[in-house]
Amino acid sequence: MSLLVVGSVAIDNVETPQERRDDLLGGSATHFSYAASFFTPVRLVGVVGEDWPAQHTELLQSRGVDTAGLQQRAGGKTFRWTGRYLPNMNDRETLDVQLNVFGDFDPIVPAAFQDARFVFLANGVPAVQAKVLAQAPHRDIVVADTMDLWINEHRPDLDALLQQLDGLVLNDGEAKLLTGQQNLVAAAEAVLDLGPRFVIVKKGEHGSMYFGRDEAGRLDSSVLPAFPTRDVVDPTGAGDSFAGGFMGYLTEQGKIDGATLRTAMAYGTVVASYNVEGFGLERMTSVTRAAIDERLAQYRKMLAF
Amino acid sequence: MSLLVVGSVAIDNVETPQERRDDLLGGSATHFSYAASFFTPVRLVGVVGEDWPAQHTELLQSRGVDTAGLQQRAGGKTFRWTGRYLPNMNDRETLDVQLNVFGDFDPIVPAAFQDARFVFLANGVPAVQAKVLAQAPHRDIVVADTMDLWINEHRPDLDALLQQLDGLVLNDGEAKLLTGQQNLVAAAEAVLDLGPRFVIVKKGEHGSMYFGRDEAGRLDSSVLPAFPTRDVVDPTGAGDSFAGGFMGYLTEQGKIDGATLRTAMAYGTVVASYNVEGFGLERMTSVTRAAIDERLAQYRKMLAF
Incomplete structure (x- = not known):
């Protein structure tokens, strides 16, 4: 089964107290694709410029990410x-921030991608x-990310989109903004x-929470801390x-039953913990599925009592 | 086995966005004693005033807390x-803040308490x-709490105390202040x-982390989120x-082997989640060990994957 992701593809400059690095491979769909590629074939839809x-x-393709949906706009900048x-x-x-070609991004899902059953709409x-x-007629499961800008300024469109989603992923501040509730559970x-x-509510270095309903409609929830890591080099893309x-x-x-969703959150946590250990995707290039599974086992042990 | 605790006993006034409540039973040793009383007999050493x-x-005694070490200072205020x-x-x-009689608190451990093997030095x-x-010659396990004021202004005394501790409990900001390390793992x-x-590093609504060494001297760690609760009425005393x-x-x-420490953290998390559901100790008065165990089972399920 393959996964379709649509979102930003970017070039990042990142400054930390230790170091500044320019021209890093960035963007929400990029970090997402690379992370997902350890589990399933990924099809990426995005836009970049001439630069x-x-x-x-090639780096994305080396992980089996299908980049047929990555438009390159002549005369434009990434x-x-x-x-x-x-x-x-x-x-x-x-x-x-220079939106450049992403500012008027019109996603085109290639014909070969249109049978996608799992779809992720990265922040946009x-x-x-x-x-x-509309271009993924065979979609079974649709999950989206969003942000404060759309909550504040595109609320009617966002409300319409929410009706079409299986899942929403957003951070704690955004969940409060979207609902007007200060308590995260509420x-x-x-x-x-x-x-x-x-x-799924992402809390950055504090982990994530899941809320859903089981088959009988009862509220079901899960809460996981972040994997504690000493070596935080660049947190960019951790959420993606x-x-x-x-x-x-x-x-x-x-x-997407409850047990699978919980394990998926744990995998997301572990993959994100690798992502922050290097600039951009640098640390991720030396990660393997075996390393992910090993850290997952370590993480499970840390949570056990 | 019984537990000796020494620390502040206070009268609190608490204002939340919803309500203001005056003259609540407060203080670190008080919240600590009440919470611990669900597990073991507790012996409290503290000081209060005429008021x-x-x-x-009586409320503390109703939970089996031995208050023989609670000095009442004539002419003083709590x-x-x-x-x-x-x-x-x-x-x-x-x-x-009015320290009153706590300002020159000179703890006296009653003779009947001096055989204590587990000792907790609440913030002081x-x-x-x-x-x-010096007054607990049979102590086996000593754990203390501390705060920014002592880290900044009583560092030599604190360093000397740290040499005598089995465990230190403090919050995330204090751990960073004490060590000069911005990363919590470091x-x-x-x-x-x-x-x-x-x-144990307490992170408030974000849970807690444990770091120790196993029998072979290897670093052993655990990380637990807070129990997610909708009904946060008054967080005072959550850490205690x-x-x-x-x-x-x-x-x-x-x-205090690794497995016992982890389970103890989980119990601490659950008890704290009840504490915040009412002003002062109000919610705690309707809690039972059975309710704690039930929530612990629910919490374990939330963490499972």
Whole structure:
């Protein structure tokens, strides 16, 4: 079974208290694809400009990511993001954003991708996310990410999209903003009333929470801490690689029952913990499925009592 | 086996976005004692003033807490704290502190308490915490809490105390302050170099982490999220009731191997989740060991994958 992802593909400049690195392979769909590729074949839809280095595409292809849906716009420039992490390595400032070709991204799902059953709509304009669904008629499971900008400024489109989702992935601040609830449990439950069958609330270095309903309609929840790591080099893309590990595992399993969703969250947690150990995708290039499974076993031990 | 605790006993005024409540039974040793009482007999050493209501002592006694070490100072006033919680119910402002009789607290461990094998030194001046150890010659396991004030202003005394501890319990900001490490894993490991055999880092609504060394000297760690609760009424004392559940269970078991420490953390987490569901100790008065065990089972299920 394969997984379709649509979202941003970017070139990042990242500054940390230790180091500054320019021209990193970035973007939500990129981190997602790479993370998911350890579990399932991934089909990527995105857009880049003329300045996009061919070796970035090759890196994704080396993991089996199908880049047939990666449009390259002649005369355009790739989406660029520059950010700086504070000493706590959790909070960051965005120093510069140039949307470039991503600003009027019109996703085109190649014919060969249209049989996709698992679909992930990485963070983007809700109306654009919705366009993808019209091009994935065989979709079974659709999960989306969103952000404060769309919650504040594209609410009607977002509300319409929520009706079409199986799951929503968002961070804690966004869950509170979307629902007006300050308590995260109350916020997560309120998200379920907006349409999705389940919601994953990402809390950065503090882990994630899952809320859904079981077959009998009863509230079902799970809560997992982040995998504690000493070596936080660059947190960029942690949330996207979490989502990639999560969706990758769900697609591999071909189902979304409660037990599978919980294990998927754990895999997402572990994959994200590798992602932050290097700039961009650098650490991920030396990760294997065996290493992921080994850290998953270590993580399970850490949670046991 | 019984547990000796020494620390603050207070009268709190608490303001939340919903309500203000005055004259609540508060203090670190109080929340600790009540929480620990579900697991083991507790012996409390503290000081109060003339204004201390007898029914507060009776409430503790009703849980089997031995209050023979609770000095009542004639002509003095009880330690008073007034605080206000922000709408997120995690951050708070201290509006007023009157140390009163706690300001020159000289702990006296009654003769009948001196055979204590498990000792908890709730947050206090390190030199005063050390005075207790001299009065507990049969101590096997000593765990202490501390805070930023002592780290900044009583560092030599604190360093000396750390040499005498089996375990240190402190919050994330304090762990960073104590060690100069911004990464929590690095900070926790650095705490172990200061003396304690294990450290518990409390992260408030984000749970807790444990770092210690196994019999072979290898680093052993555990990480647990907080129990997610909708009904956060008053977070005051959450950390102390966490410590109470933790130490209570250790004392009940009579050992501190890795498996017991992990289960103790889980019990601490669950007891703290009840504590925050009411003002002061109000919610705790309707809690039973059976309810704690039931929530523990629910919590275990939430963490399983």
